[in-house]
Amino acid sequence: MKMRRVVNLSLDELPKRWYNILADIGPDFPPPKDPPTGFSRLANLPKILLAECLKQEMSNERWIDIPEELQQLYLQASRPRPLFRAYNLEKRLDTPARLYYKGEFFSPTGSHKVNTALAQCYYAKKEGYKRVTTETGAGQWGTALAYGAALTGLKCTIYWVRAVYNWKEDRKNFMQLLGGEAFASPSNRTKFGRSLYQKNKNNPGSLGIAITEGVEDAQNDPNAIYCLGSVLNHVLMHQTIIGLETQKQFEMFDDYPDIMISCLGGGSNFGGFVLPFVGEVLTKGKKIKFLAAQSKAAPNLAGEYKYDFADYGELTPLLKMYTLGHKTLMKPIKGDGLRYHGCSPIISYLRHKKLIDRVAYPIDEKYVFQKARMFIETEGYLPAPESAYSICAAIDQALECKKTGQKKTIAFNISGHGFMDIPGYRSVLKLK
Numbered sequence: 432m433k434m435r436r437v438v439n440l441s442l443d444e445l446p447k448r449w450y451n452i453l454a455d456i457g458p459d460f461p462p463p464k465d466p467p468t469g470f471s472r473l474a475n476l477p478k479i480l481l482a483e484c485l486k487q488e489m490s491n492e493r494w495i496d497i498p499e500e501l502q503q504l505y506l507q508a509s510r511p512r513p514l515f516r517a518y519n520l521e522k523r524l525d526t527p528a529r530l531y532y533k534g535e536f537f538s539p540t541g542s543h544k545v546n547t548a549l550a551q552c553y554y555a556k557k558e559g560y561k562r563v564t565t566e567t568g569a570g571q572w573g574t575a576l577a578y579g580a581a582l583t584g585l586k587c588t589i590y591w592v593r594a595v596y597n598w599k600e601d602r603k604n605f606m607q608l609l610g611g612e613a614f615a616s617p618s619n620r621t622k623f624g625r626s627l628y629q630k631n632k633n634n635p636g637s638l639g640i641a642i643t644e645g646v647e648d649a650q651n652d653p654n655a656i657y658c659l660g661s662v663l664n665h666v667l668m669h670q671t672i673i674g675l676e677t678q679k680q681f682e683m684f685d686d687y688p689d690i691m692i693s694c695l696g697g698g699s700n701f702g703g704f705v706l707p708f709v710g711e712v713l714t715k716g717k718k719i720k721f722l723a724a725q726s727k728a729a730p731n732l733a734g735e736y737k738y739d740f741a742d743y744g745e746l747t748p749l750l751k752m753y754t755l756g757h758k759t760l761m762k763p764i765k766g767d768g769l770r771y772h773g774c775s776p777i778i779s780y781l782r783h784k785k786l787i788d789r790v791a792y793p794i795d796e797k798y799v800f801q802k803a804r805m806f807i808e809t810e811g812y813l814p815a816p817e818s819a820y821s822i823c824a825a826i827d828q829a830l831e832c833k834k835t836g837q838k839k840t841i842a843f844n845i846s847g848h849g850f851m852d853i854p855g856y857r858s859v860l861k862l863k
């Protein structure tokens with residue numbers, strides 16, 4: 432057997448269409464709905480989502496073409512991205528399992544979020560907008576959208592959870608270098624933000640609050656449109672480019688996953704990685720265990736399966752999802768991208784159908800970061816703190832295989848790099 436360590440796809444093997452799992456999960460998938468009182472959020476959707484994205488959100492077409500120009504942007508953002516066999520890590524763990532990881536850490540801004548940021552900016556430009564607005568928590572989505580805006584010639588305004596904005600100087604400057612403008616949220620730039628900011632100038636903010644600000648800003652400017660980086664159906668669909676590449680790469684490795692793992696906040700990198708494979712489970716009788724790695728700070732998949740708002744200020748429709756409640760406060764963690772109250776409706780529905788397993792790790796993150804350190808020492812790539820959860824769960828599964836002697840194939844996604852997150856590793860691992 433050849434010791435192949437990596438499969439790189441050629442440029443013309445870039446997927447030409449996204450996979451829309453709504454075609455395969457059947458008519459019982461619960462649609463968004465209006466709350467019993469107040470204005471119609473559904474009627475308001477065309478004002479807060481791009482027309483093309485709204486169309487995709489509701490589509491039942493199995494395959495949706497990736498426009499030619501957008502394919503070029505994907506190539507520029509270093510797609511296709513490699514799938515690695517983790518020989519060194521396997522050896523270190525002394526496991527009979529075969530481990531593979533997908534390298535989304537080659538993203539120019541540091542995360543998989545560029546995959547949907549480029550798509551949304553491409554459509555925003557086509558639909559005549561001049562500016563995109565959004566929220567960000569850890570900062571990865573804000574940076575990705577600023578990047579997308581830079582490449583397509585748009586302005587970008589980012590409402591950034593104050594507690595994170597205050598200490599992530601480097602990432603803030605990166606956003607600015609890309610031409611984006613970032614404001615601590617709650618800010619005094621929106622009506623909703625002001626209502627909180629004027630009561631408490633040190634309000635630490637939350638993703639839900641920042642979403643409300645981003646939506647309000649765009650609604651008040653006909654040239655601006657709001658963009659969301661996770662949770663929604665069309666965002667997960669844009670991300671399926673990850674899993675579609677991975678399918679081809681597994682063919683070239685002549686292997687197939689028994690277990691697929693990724694970290695889960697709102698569900699976009701997890702969904703992007705696994706949904707094409709979930710499609711094969713649903714339609715081709717394949718058997719795969721899908722495992723989402725979360726933090727105990729925000730174990731939304733352990734929450735209740737019910738209709739809830741996606742934002743704190745209740746501007747979005749109700750989505751049927753596993754949720755901790757849209758006003759829940761969550762402890763800060765270094766893997767801040769995993770801190771969101773709800774899980775995407777698609778992943779929630781699949782969990783409801785018992786197709787998705789979950790694990791949640793302790794809030795102090797020592798256990799998770801120590802496992803990530805094993806990965807860095809053996810494979811040499813520095814993962815984002817969120818991706819460390821994915822690595823940690825994969826290592827735990829590989830150690831389980833060691834106990835039972837099972838030669839399982841384990842695939843995990845590394846959603847981003849950690850070059851801007853050294854302070855987080857430093858404080859948790861006590862680096863000097």
Ligand SMILES: *Cc1c(COP(=O)(O)O)cnc(C)c1O
Pocket residue numbers: 541542543544569571572660661662694695696697698699700701768769815817818846847848
């Ligand atoms: C945002 C982010 C996540 C979590 O978001 P999902 O939508 O659940 O993927 C995970 N990893 C990285 C690197 C991120 O930036």
